[in-house]
Amino acid sequence: MSLALRIIPRLDIKGPNVVKGVHLEGLRVLGKPESFAKFYYESGADELFYQDVVASLFGRNSLKDIISKTAKEIFIPLTVGGGIRNINDISNILHAGADKVSINTFAIQNPKLISSASNIFGSSTIVISIEAIKQSDGKYSAFTDNGRNPTGRDVVEWAREVEQLGAGEISLTCVDKEGAGKGFDLALAREVIDSVRIPVVIHGGAGSVQHVVDLAKDSSISGVAISSLFHYDYIVHNKDLSGHESEGNRDFLKSNKTPSSIQSSSINNLKLSLLEKNILCRKYEKAL
Amino acid sequence: MKKPYRIAIIDYQMSNMFSVRNAINLMGFESKVVSKHSEILDSDGVILPGVGSFPEAMRIIKKLGLDVSIKEFIDTGKPFLGICLGFQLLFQSSNEIEKSSGLGILKGKVVKFANNNMKILVPHVGWNAIDKNLEVDKIILNSSDPLRNVKNGDYFYFVHSYYACPEDLNIIKTRTQYGEYEFCSSILKDNIFACQFHPEKSGDSGLQVFKDMFN
Numbered sequence: 001m002s003l004a005l006r007i008i009p010r011l012d013i014k015g016p017n018v019v020k021g022v023h024l025e026g027l028r029v030l031g032k033p034e035s036f037a038k039f040y041y042e043s044g045a046d047e048l049f050y051q052d053v054v055a056s057l058f059g060r061n062s063l064k065d066i067i068s069k070t071a072k073e074i075f076i077p078l079t080v081g082g083g084i085r086n087i088n089d090i091s092n093i094l095h096a097g098a099d100k101v102s103i104n105t106f107a108i109q110n111p112k113l114i115s116s117a118s119n120i121f122g123s124s125t126i127v128i129s130i131e132a133i134k135q136s137d138g139k140y141s142a143f144t145d146n147g148r149n150p151t152g153r154d155v156v157e158w159a160r161e162v163e164q165l166g167a168g169e170i171s172l173t174c175v176d177k178e179g180a181g182k183g184f185d186l187a188l189a190r191e192v193i194d195s196v197r198i199p200v201v202i203h204g205g206a207g208s209v210q211h212v213v214d215l216a217k218d219s220s221i222s223g224v225a226i227s228s229l230f231h232y233d234y235i236v237h238n239k240d241l242s243g244h245e246s247e248g249n250r251d252f253l254k255s256n257k258t259p260s261s262i263q264s265s266s267i268n269n270l271k272l273s274l275l276e277k278n279i280l281c282r283k284y285e286k287a288l
Numbered sequence: 289m290k291k292p293y294r295i296a297i298i299d300y301q302m303s304n305m306f307s308v309r310n311a312i313n314l315m316g317f318e319s320k321v322v323s324k325h326s327e328i329l330d331s332d333g334v335i336l337p338g339v340g341s342f343p344e345a346m347r348i349i350k351k352l353g354l355d356v357s358i359k360e361f362i363d364t365g366k367p368f369l370g371i372c373l374g375f376q377l378l379f380q381s382s383n384e385i386e387k388s389s390g391l392g393i394l395k396g397k398v399v400k401f402a403n404n405n406m407k408i409l410v411p412h413v414g415w416n417a418i419d420k421n422l423e424v425d426k427i428i429l430n431s432s433d434p435l436r437n438v439k440n441g442d443y444f445y446f447v448h449s450y451y452a453c454p455e456d457l458n459i460i461k462t463r464t465q466y467g468e469y470e471f472c473s474s475i476l477k478d479n480i481f482a483c484q485f486h487p488e489k490s491g492d493s494g495l496q497v498f499k500d501m502f503n
Contacts, residue, residue, distance in 0.1 A: 002408075002467065003413075003466070004416065006415065041491070071310060075310075075490065075495060076490075097306050097310075124447045168411065168413070197403075198409060199409055222409070222413075282415045
């Protein structure tokens, strides 16, 4: 027996709403983060990941409220990312009730932030998020701001550097695959996992249960972060889809359709399929 | 009506007590975050949480005189729960950063996962299963066992690089396997239950532990 593969629902958050886009662009409003979080917690999620998708661009950091509300009801680890610039930001997010923070832009701009943060808060608290886009020479480059801004850094080299600096975990997004529902970039996952000795969580591409099974069979991932696959299952099971405000494009909700590329699944169904293929994960049975 | 159980969560500036307190409150207990001697001794149950470095934690505990309060509270026979670093601190010593003394309430030491063969990732972060030590189960009366409603093989959430090695093997309540290691993931000795895993991050199984610890 060893560690279970962590199944991590990822909520992209814009203002008060959960949103979802394709390639991290073209956002659709899906509902309230707290409702999604509670549903996933009760369905057996191993951890939750909140990403504030606009904070880094506009300097907005309105997640604290959502975090405290979540932490009152949810007793699994919560990682929060988006617009985290310095030690003070990390401290605020952790005090609101998060267990880990995920940093991208400001870690690349100032790598010393990683070492000072891991010294102060412990390395297991510091997750470095890497957004990878494949270049014409076949190598992967690290981007920031939802894949908009190139940094010129090679993904594998950057992954090794963040490990050296004291990061406790890497959250790796394949921007090309994100939201497309056509499967993960297995080569990218393998390359990064083989280069470091810290846990790597893979994000971007799950369109079916089989895609997750393929990824878990192919390389020794520590966790997988999933949005669409679970979100559309949530939508099917929850009729109350009211977001807090009419921010963003909500036409999608009224149409009541799921994209054809996503074969949605519950967390439990995914876990049962993984266990069937002898991939270790935490079976969930309601105890209380 | 029965008076609500008052649980003191010890604050020694080393951890976010938010999650532990939320969990305790959800289970219907009254809770208070405390660091004063009298508040600790007055409570019906005490939790020593903790994340961070062992030597730094001991320095603060001694500075605040909490070592005395914790020992006196344990002597009252009322339930005491140690979590993660709060579990490790109960032992005599740790080799984290430098060799340093712990509270010495339990005999044994705290050591780091060696990772010479590179087979495991350190820290040990994530969900792992507990294996209940059956011999202890025979000795302890079922009604006071905080894991009585938790199944053998249930998963709990861990985040740590060091693990405790109790001298008295009879106090080992559960073991957990990680790579080649089979380390002690919880102990039960009289009114003390202490665990390496985080019940406040372990979903329903964790909440069940809080409930059964103080009921």
